[in-house]
Amino acid sequence: MHGSRAFVTDFVRGLEDRVDELAARLILFPPLGYLPLLREALAEAGLAGRVELGGQNLHPAPDGAYTGECSGEMLKDLGASWALVGHSERRQYAAESNELVAEKAAAALRAGLRPMICVGESETEREAGQAVAVVTAQINAVLDHCGTEALASAAVAYEPVWAIGTGRTATPELAQEMHAALRGVLRSWDESLAERMPVLYGGSVKAANAAGLFAGADIDGGLVGGASLDPTEFLGIAGALGKTVSTFELVLLMLLVVDAIALAALVLLQQGRGADVGAAFGAGAANTMFGSSGSASFLTKLTVWLAIGFFLISFGLAWTAKERAANMGNLGIPTVEVAAPEVGDVPGDIPALEDAEAEEQLTPETEGVDSDIPDL
Numbered sequence: 001m002h003g004s005r006a007f008v009t010d011f012v013r014g015l016e017d018r019v020d021e022l023a024a025r026l027i028l029f030p031p032l033g034y035l036p037l038l039r040e041a042l043a044e045a046g047l048a049g050r051v052e053l054g055g056q057n058l059h060p061a062p063d064g065a066y067t068g069e070c071s072g073e074m075l076k077d078l079g080a081s082w083a084l085v086g087h088s089e090r091r092q093y094a095a096e097s098n099e100l101v102a103e104k105a106a107a108a109l110r111a112g113l114r115p116m117i118c119v120g121e122s123e124t125e126r127e128a129g130q131a132v133a134v135v136t137a138q139i140n141a142v143l144d145h146c147g148t149e150a151l152a153s154a155a156v157a158y159e160p161v162w163a164i165g166t167g168r169t170a171t172p173e174l175a176q177e178m179h180a181a182l183r184g185v186l187r188s189w190d191e192s193l194a195e196r197m198p199v200l201y202g203g204s205v206k207a208a209n210a211a212g213l214f215a216g217a218d219i220d221g222g223l224v225g226g227a228s229l230d231p232t233e234f235l236g237i238a239g240a241l242g243k244t245v246s247t248f249e250l251v252l253l254m255l256l257v258v259d260a261i262a263l264a265a266l267v268l269l270q271q272g273r274g275a276d277v278g279a280a281f282g283a284g285a286a287n288t289m290f291g292s293s294g295s296a297s298f299l300t301k302l303t304v305w306l307a308i309g310f311f312l313i314s315f316g317l318a319w320t321a322k323e324r325a326a327n328m329g330n331l332g333i334p335t336v337e338v339a340a341p342e343v344g345d346v347p348g349d350i351p352a353l354e355d356a357e358a359e360e361q362l363t364p365e366t367e368g369v370d371s372d373i374p375d376l
């Protein structure tokens, strides 16, 4: 519950020139009242197709006498394509049960929205060694209610309650361990779904820690709260998911192509050397164009310089590719396809973290700001 009309327009202004270079898929979940304004501002900035929108909550019913509520159908009508379900603050402050969250996920699917299913354990649950069991029950409730086929378009967000808006970020190792456990639960339902379903991490993600978190093999992106209120932070976090080819790289690529063509032409030209080279420029060219020593030495020098240029440009491209790869833990949410439903047993052997280990892995950081406008 952050923001204002002015904030929305300023936020989009802060994004507009810098979104194109990002490889990450971006979804904004504004407070409901600002959804139309944000949609309009994004369209004006030319970002309508680039940034997706989602609702922070929805009612399970499609319509009816539910004062103060908003249905999935209404969110869709307002331009949303996603809906958050089971956010820890909804679970905590609105007492949303696993069953209600599952109904909301089904309502989102019915309305043609993609559910972002939030799961996460409280500090007490973690200290009791129940972290994996809690998130397993949370995700199972949704899978059981909706079925794996319907959930092919969904995403999961693991957001440990103790890390939300507290500045206490899960270490990359702890986050990866929980994500691997979640992936294991998904796999127990459907192997294909487990591979395709994006599992995002949320909980005091910042530009400074995003790359480390996103490097986890099972961490496909972030559900960002407080840090997303600052466009620069937001872009920094999204940038940790990779960037598209920069203008510099494009220029290098073009130079490489021109260099390669020139090099190939010169090599072919010099195949006959001497008189043949001169002949290529017309009668007497060898003595008039390149001096008495002939064109061969000039062409040889040119070839050498082009070859040097070729290697330098190649090294430049290799360096830029390396830099990009270093920041590319993941390219964002992959396209999701419908997977065949196949309900299996839920594994009961996923290890919970020991208390001492969990305590050690809770890393205190600076105070964070709680928010409701996450991104991926």
Ligand SMILES: O=C[C@H](O)COP(=O)(O)O
Residues within 6 Å of the ligand: 159, 163, 164, 165, 166, 167, 202, 203, 204, 205, 223, 224, 225, 226, 227, 368, 369, 370, 371, 372, 373, 374
């Ligand atoms: O909705 C976002 C998550 O609750 C994370 O929030 P946070 O980044 O402020 O900790």
